[in-house]
Amino acid sequence: MRASFLAREVSGGLRRNLTMTLALVVSVAVSLTLFGTALLMRAQVDRMKGYWYDKIEVSVFLCGPNSMVYTCTGSVTDTQRSAILDELKSLKPTVQHVYYESTSDAYDRFKVQFKGSAILSQVSPEALPESFRVKLDDPKNFDIVAAGIQNMKGVESIQDQRKLLDRFFQILKGLQTFALAVALAMLCVTILLVMNTVRIAAFARRRETSIMRAVGASNASIRLPFIMEAVTAAFLGAALSSTAMVAFKYFVIDLRLAPKWTIIAWVTWEEVLAIVPWLFGVGVVTAVLASGLTLRRYLKG
Amino acid sequence: MIRFDRVSKQYKNTNRPALDNIELSVEQGEFVFLVGSSGSGKSSLLRLLQREELPTSGTITVNGVDVGKLANRAVPEFRRTMGIVFQDFRLLPNRSVFDNVAFGMEVIGQSRAEIRERVPEVLDLVGLDGKESRLPSELSGGEQQRVALARAFVNQPRLVLADEPTGNLDPSTSVGIMKLLDRINRTGTTILMATHDVAIVDQMRKRIVQLDSGQIVRDQERGIYGHTGF
Numbered sequence: 001m002r003a004s005f006l007a008r009e010v011s012g013g014l015r016r017n018l019t020m021t022l023a024l025v026v027s028v029a030v031s032l033t034l035f036g037t038a039l040l041m042r043a044q045v046d047r048m049k050g051y052w053y054d055k056i057e058v059s060v061f062l063c064g065p066n067s068m069v070y071t072c073t074g075s076v077t078d079t080q081r082s083a084i085l086d087e088l089k090s091l092k093p094t095v096q097h098v099y100y101e102s103t104s105d106a107y108d109r110f111k112v113q114f115k116g117s118a119i120l121s122q123v124s125p126e127a128l129p130e131s132f133r134v135k136l137d138d139p140k141n142f143d144i145v146a147a148g149i150q151n152m153k154g155v156e157s158i159q160d161q162r163k164l165l166d167r168f169f170q171i172l173k174g175l176q177t178f179a180l181a182v183a184l185a186m187l188c189v190t191i192l193l194v195m196n197t198v199r200i201a202a203f204a205r206r207r208e209t210s211i212m213r214a215v216g217a218s219n220a221s222i223r224l225p226f227i228m229e230a231v232t233a234a235f236l237g238a239a240l241s242s243t244a245m246v247a248f249k250y251f252v253i254d255l256r257l258a259p260k261w262t263i264i265a266w267v268t269w270e271e272v273l274a275i276v277p278w279l280f281g282v283g284v285v286t287a288v289l290a291s292g293l294t295l296r297r298y299l300k301g
Numbered sequence: 302m303i304r305f306d307r308v309s310k311q312y313k314n315t316n317r318p319a320l321d322n323i324e325l326s327v328e329q330g331e332f333v334f335l336v337g338s339s340g341s342g343k344s345s346l347l348r349l350l351q352r353e354e355l356p357t358s359g360t361i362t363v364n365g366v367d368v369g370k371l372a373n374r375a376v377p378e379f380r381r382t383m384g385i386v387f388q389d390f391r392l393l394p395n396r397s398v399f400d401n402v403a404f405g406m407e408v409i410g411q412s413r414a415e416i417r418e419r420v421p422e423v424l425d426l427v428g429l430d431g432k433e434s435r436l437p438s439e440l441s442g443g444e445q446q447r448v449a450l451a452r453a454f455v456n457q458p459r460l461v462l463a464d465e466p467t468g469n470l471d472p473s474t475s476v477g478i479m480k481l482l483d484r485i486n487r488t489g490t491t492i493l494m495a496t497h498d499v500a501i502v503d504q505m506r507k508r509i510v511q512l513d514s515g516q517i518v519r520d521q522e523r524g525i526y527g528h529t530g531f
Contacts, residue, residue: 004413005407207391207393208393210391211391211393211404211405211452212404212408213377213380214351214380214385214391215380215381215384215385215404215405215408215409215452215453215456216377216378216379216380216381216382216408216409216456217377217408217409218374218377218378219373219374219377221408221410222408
């Protein structure tokens with residue numbers, strides 16, 4: 001079959017069935033956009049994990065004058081402090097660096113973080129405990145460090161920042177799963193819509209197909225125009241959803257979110273553009289499979 | 302060219318076979334009328350020849366091809382060796398006369414140059430030159446059937462199957478179609494035509510195969526319709 005003949009058949013078929021074609025394009029666009037959103041969220045979570053895990057520290061808070069845990073007997077003494085430091089240093093290479101943060105250092109940091117907040121006037125420098133900030137080779141090795149020092153005198157508490165972050169990531173992961181589930185449901189709707197559209201098209205053109213069969217057209221050439229119609233619609237849908245992805249990256253992330261939330265590492269253009277081939281791939285493969293299956297049933301050979 | 306060897310066809314959920322132990326052979330270049338009342342098995346026989354259906358038993362050979370053993374993917378190629386004409390013309394209503402005939406060539410992948418050369422030739426043969434750009438709705442029934450004949454013959458098949466081609470036409474128009482079929486037959490093309498049309502069969506004096514309840518009850522050279530053999 002010549003390409004120009006196929007092209008005429010396809011464009012004619014799409015125009016004759018315009019409302020269904022539009023429904024198909026929109027449905028494909030919506031489901032692929034949701035799918036793309038799920039992928040985008042995954043990329044964002046991965047990027048944030050990489051960024052944050054790199055900065056994660058274990059905070060070892062030392063006893064202050066009012067500590068009420070059993071390892072504390074008033075403020076930490078110099079002997080206790082250096083014993084803890086020695087223990088931490090002995091845990092190399094798990095422990096990579098140890099920084100000491102005094103009460104006044106902690107207060108300075110607090111002042112920066114809560115600048116302009118009313119809470120600042122209610123907190124005195126003495127209320128903030130001194131601590132060791134411990135940088136690990138791998139944030140997952142927290143337990144090794146904790147086991148080594150948690151019962152030492154002068155240690156009030158040990159805080160794993162990863163736990164705080166993980167809770168946040170779990171929320172993101174939940175959202176991502178939700179987007180994926182909605183995308184899957186939409187994909188099912190799209191598949192049914194493709195099948196129905198192709199079935200209607202095949203019925204509307206049963207005269208053509210019966211003539212094609214009579215003159216000896218191959219099964220492939222009888223089915224190809226229908227499949228190409230579905231693929232064209234899917235392609236348009238994928239193009240729309242790709243545009244939506246790019247627009248989201250530019251207008252929402254780059255222009256609105258990124259300037260406001262500089263502390264977060266946002267997905268890069270490469271990561272957004274890497275999603276685009278997936279949208280086209282999933283859209284086109286879905287269209288081919290759904291229309292091919294339908295035609296097997298409704299256009300006997 | 303065509304050989305039916307003890308062919309029977311029984312459709313699902315029926316208790317009487319549509320074709321019952323058919324023995325028939327047709328030589329290349331013959332013109333054969335298939336007559337018989339409705340439900341006698343004429344259409345079933347034509348459907349088996351196109352491999353729209355498979356025989357329940359027996360073998361059908363067309364041009365040396367055992368139709369029953371034909372793989373599904375070889376069927377389109379096989380159908381290209383025959384032209385098919387229907388009672389209801391089966392023209393595409395939104396395509397011109399030229400495009401309807403060209404359709405038969407386009408679907409099997411002929412080049413545009415071949416189409417431009419061949420279609421006017423065939424339209425000339427069926428007497429429709431000058432009406433290339435008309436739509437089927439602008440033609441008379443006889444002219445529409447000529448378009449269908451042109452489409453069936455455009456790829457120069459060795460066999461033309463016609464299922465009641467004059468069934469929707471008045472007698473004088475039918476004569477024109479028969480003349481055309483005769484002309485195609487004279488190019489060496491085998492023609493198998495199912496019909497009820499007594500006048501045509503009697504005038505043409507061709508071979509007649511009469512079916513009744515799925516059996517051949519008469520096979521006569523240069524026969525007439527009225528003579529049933531009983």
